[in-house]
């Protein structure tokens with residue numbers, strides 16, 4: 001078998017593979033490892049494996065044991081913190097020493113449990129969310145039809161009665177009909193056919209940030225960490241703005257709700273290109289990763305499971321439509337949204353394919 005073919009196979013493995021030499025320096029990382037650890041194998045070539053993770057991990061002991069004993073070892077559900085971006089992953093690790101008389105190499109395989117959990121959860125819950133959206137849309141249609149009639153009749157009534165004593169009542173009917181109409185339009189409005197065009201993601205983000213900065217004033221600091229080399233993506237610009245806006249606005253509202261408890265209210269937006277990434281069942285050569293992070297109060301576990309459904313809200317005044325619409329837009333772009341949250345850090349990650357499938 002040719003070396004090229006061999007390398008091609010290794011690069012298309014879903015398992016993250018890292019090859020270390022006898023000094024535990026990195027010889028090679030496959031594409032899955034690059035995307036799991038958010039680091040480039042070329043850049044880390046010849047450097048210690050410890051560059052991948054923060055120091056507090058159990059891998060050191062495992063590797064040293066394999067160096068001495070020279071027998072394969074497996075460790076289940078090991079938790080590691082990535083040095084690249086501080087995110088925490090749970091992996092099954094298999095370490096195999098390779099030495100056929102020649103110099104010693106150590107192959108380390110990382111099977112990400114998070115990713116597997118997420119993919120299975122995504123498929124099941126995406127179908128349920130879609131069913132909920134269809135239901136809510138059907139209901140919205142039924143509500144919308146008679147609304148015009150109710151409003152018109154109330155206006156006629158006000159004129160017929162010609163008595164200011166009743167204006168208060170007729171105007172309540174009209175205002176409430178308008179409020180319902182607004183809500184219904186928001187539910188139904190998101191279903192127009194997308195207008196595809198080559199779109200610069202950073203223009204989308206800047207547009208959202210300008211809008212948000214007007215609303216938030218000085219109270220929130222917006223940080224940007226963009227990868228300027230990202231190619232444009234094929235997208236519906238307006239819809240993408242809507243999706244990102246909904247997510248950023250939620251973060252902003254959560255931060256504003258903290259008042260003086262959080263004097264350093266910060267939102268952080270970052271973009272990266274990720275190679276060989278699987279969304280649903282489809283593997284993509286290149287994917288845009290957009291992270292929207294806030295240092296607010298975090299999201300309750302229970303709410304997290306349901307917040308992508310329409311009409312699910314954690315706020316008294318919330319419509320619960322924001323994330324449902326964002327999810328729908330991203331799904332139309334063949335992408336996916338992940339969310340991790342703990343007090344002090346909530347992170348939404350959007351993955352959007354760039355160009356052709358792998």
Ligand SMILES: Nc1ncnc2c1ncn2[C@@H]1O[C@H](COP(=O)(O)OP(=O)(O)O)[C@@H](O)[C@H]1O
Nearest residue numbers: 250251254298313314315318319320321322323
């Ligand atoms: N960054 C965040 N921090 C805290 N809570 C959040 C965040 N994003 C979303 N949420 C929770 O998810 C709920 C659903 O959001 P959304 O679908 O936009 O509906 P709405 O904003 O109308 O409530 C919010 O009400 C809020 O409780």
Ligand SMILES: [Mg+2]
Nearest residue numbers: 246250322323
């Ligand atoms: Mg919202």
